[in-house]
Amino acid sequence: MKKLDEVIGYSGPEHGNRVPSGNSPPPRHRSTNFGTRNGVDAQPSPRSLRRTGNNGGSFSTESTPKSPRIPLETRPKPGDWSMDDSWEHPPARKQPESFPQESPAVCLKCRDFSTPDHHASRFPRQSYNNIRQLAIELTSPFSDPIDKARAIFTWMHENIAYDVENFFNGTVKASTPEATLRSGLAVCAGYADLFAAMASHANLKAVVVQGHGKGYGYCRVTDGRIPKFKAGHAWNAVKFPHGWHLIDCCWGAGSVSEQKFNKRFAPSFFTQSPEEFRCRHFPSKASNQHCRDTISWETYILMDDGPTIYRDFTDARVDFSPYTLEPATLVLAPKTRYQFRVTRSCEHQGQTPLVVLLCVDGKEKLPLRNDGRGGLTCTGTTGSTGTTLSLMYITNLDGKPSGSFTVDYYESRVGRAAYSFSGLCQWTVG
Ligand SMILES: [Zn+2]
Numbered sequence: 001m002k003k004l005d006e007v008i009g010y011s012g013p014e015h016g017n018r019v020p021s022g023n024s025p026p027p028r029h030r031s032t033n034f035g036t037r038n039g040v041d042a043q044p045s046p047r048s049l050r051r052t053g054n055n056g057g058s059f060s061t062e063s064t065p066k067s068p069r070i071p072l073e074t075r076p077k078p079g080d081w082s083m084d085d086s087w088e089h090p091p092a093r094k095q096p097e098s099f100p101q102e103s104p105a106v107c108l109k110c111r112d113f114s115t116p117d118h119h120a121s122r123f124p125r126q127s128y129n130n131i132r133q134l135a136i137e138l139t140s141p142f143s144d145p146i147d148k149a150r151a152i153f154t155w156m157h158e159n160i161a162y163d164v165e166n167f168f169n170g171t172v173k174a175s176t177p178e179a180t181l182r183s184g185l186a187v188c189a190g191y192a193d194l195f196a197a198m199a200s201h202a203n204l205k206a207v208v209v210q211g212h213g214k215g216y217g218y219c220r221v222t223d224g225r226i227p228k229f230k231a232g233h234a235w236n237a238v239k240f241p242h243g244w245h246l247i248d249c250c251w252g253a254g255s256v257s258e259q260k261f262n263k264r265f266a267p268s269f270f271t272q273s274p275e276e277f278r279c280r281h282f283p284s285k286a287s288n289q290h291c292r293d294t295i296s297w298e299t300y301i302l303m304d305d306g307p308t309i310y311r312d313f314t315d316a317r318v319d320f321s322p323y324t325l326e327p328a329t330l331v332l333a334p335k336t337r338y339q340f341r342v343t344r345s346c347e348h349q350g351q352t353p354l355v356v357l358l359c360v361d362g363k364e365k366l367p368l369r370n371d372g373r374g375g376l377t378c379t380g381t382t383g384s385t386g387t388t389l390s391l392m393y394i395t396n397l398d399g400k401p402s403g404s405f406t407v408d409y410y411e412s413r414v415g416r417a418a419y420s421f422s423g424l425c426q427w428t429v430g
Contacts, residue, residue, distance in 0.1 A: 106242045108146070108271035109346040113154075116147045120154035125184050131177055131194075135201035145204055149238050149247065152198045153270045157253040160186050160194065162261040188213070191250040192234040205239035209246070211283035212300075216256055220305055229297045231284050244290040246277040268314055276323055279303060304329045313424045314345070317402075318354065318393065320424065321345040324375070331430040332382045332389065340368065342391060342424075343375040352376065353403040355394040355410045356424070361387040365414075367407045382429045390426040394419050 119141060128134040138155055139148035163185040166172045172187050177197035180190045192208040199206035213233030221227065235248040252269035255262050274290040278300065286294040307330055309322050326341040340358050344350070356376050358366040361383045368376035368391075382389060395402045397410060397419040410419075 107346050107348055110348045111146070113150050113267070116142060116151040117154045120151045121158055123155060125159035125181060128181065131181055131197050132201040134181070135198040138198070139202035146240050148202045148204055149199065150270060152195055152202065153247055153249055153252055154265070156191055156195065156249040157263070157265045160184055160191060160253060161263065162250065162254060162256055163187050163190070164256060164259055164261050168259050186250070188250040189234040191253065192236050195236050195249045199238060207237050208234055209237050209283050209288045210234045211281060211288070214280040215251065221301055224302070226298050226301060233281070235281060237288060237290060246272070246274050246281065246290060248281065306330055307425045307427045309425050310423045312422045318424070319345045319349065325425065327427065330428060332427050334382055334385045334429050337379055337381045339377060339379050340391065341371065341375045341377040342368065347374060350374070355402070355405065355407050357392050357394070357421070359390045359392055361389070367410060369407060385429055387429045388426055389429070391424040392421045393424060395422050396420045
């Protein structure tokens with residue numbers, strides 16, 4: 001039997017490197033100092049944790065994809081880069097005020113993109129050698145700029161793979177949108193440049209934004225020493241009817257682990273609000289934050305990354321919001337009572353039908369209950385330093401799939417029925 005934290009491993013690696021050039025390739029492979037145009041921005045793979053339990057909730061575990069166990073506070077050797085579990089989504093963070101609420105008309109999180117997504121799947125890259133023709137065919141059925149941009153974003157995922165070979169060999173060279181279309185390979189700048197080129201042919205207003213991204217190899221600052229700003233990532237700003245919107249086609253296309261590209265669609269990099277987006281993207285120019293206020297480099301780089309978020313947390317069938325997750329800090333005080341709360345990704349989606357449990361140090365399991373404000377909540381007391389707390393949801397109980405039974409039913413059956421569950425997020429006690 002493995003302990004929960006042994007399987008989950010570790011987020012927020014401590015590299016002993018004060019410069020969070022979070023997007024740089026492993027130093028031993030680096031032959032030059034990459035500029036942004038050369039792209040240095042691979043994404044760590046997300047992880048999903050699935051466990052089966054019965055009665056006592058034993059932890060038979062399976063991690064997808066399998067990740068090396070990296071104990072907390074271990075300093076990886078050069079080239080031994082840890083994964084940042086929360087790569088896929090900006091971390092939940094301390095928020096003095098809530099994010100501005102969008103009306104349903106412009107809420108991208110609950111908008112139905114099935115039509116542009118399906119349309120995008122009909123244009124294989126190999127059939128095109130002309131960006132203009134591709135862009136027009138891809139976007140012309142849609143009148144709304146949001147759907148046009150979405151079709152291009154989804155097409156990128158379908159057709160452009162992250163260039164892991166050149167990235168890890170330190171041989172990334174500046175590319176052109178035409179060359180990216182031909183090769184089907186790119187790093188961040190290649191994705192951003194191709195999106196901008198296709199967008200211009202689709203009569204969209206779009207630009208490439210350069211800056212820092214908390215991606216592969218990102219080092220959380222733990223000693224308060226502020227590193228110098230260093231750009232190493234690129235993404236896009238695109239003008240929608242309600243204003244400038246930020247998207248990351250590269251991170252939306254897949255992720256990188258063990259020097260391999262895992263093609264996996266991450267649509268949240270199309271739907272995040274600018275306030276959410278800047279939790280992991282800091283542009284070189286403040287005006288490219290496109291938020292009501294601007295934050296400084298110091299604020300961005302010292303921002304608490306929040307609890308470790310696992311893949312299922314934001315998958316469509318779960319669809320929780322990392323930004324409203326409470327507590328918002330990764331490390332919790334020992335022997336302290338906290339309120340835990342989780343909500344859907346946007347306010348228009350109603351109450352989740354899932355049964356979610358708070359698991360304290362792999363043992364005690366407390367069900368979360370509806371708080372009447374669209375969230376699930378419970379209070380729990382942390383254990384001693386070095387222990388963990390996590391949220392999980394029941395994926396199957398008594399043969400019933402998640403969403404088809406209530407928390408009361410779970411409580412009536414717990415201890416007597418077989419169930420399976422999956423990890424959602426985790427805090428550490430320090
Ligand atoms: Zn919504």
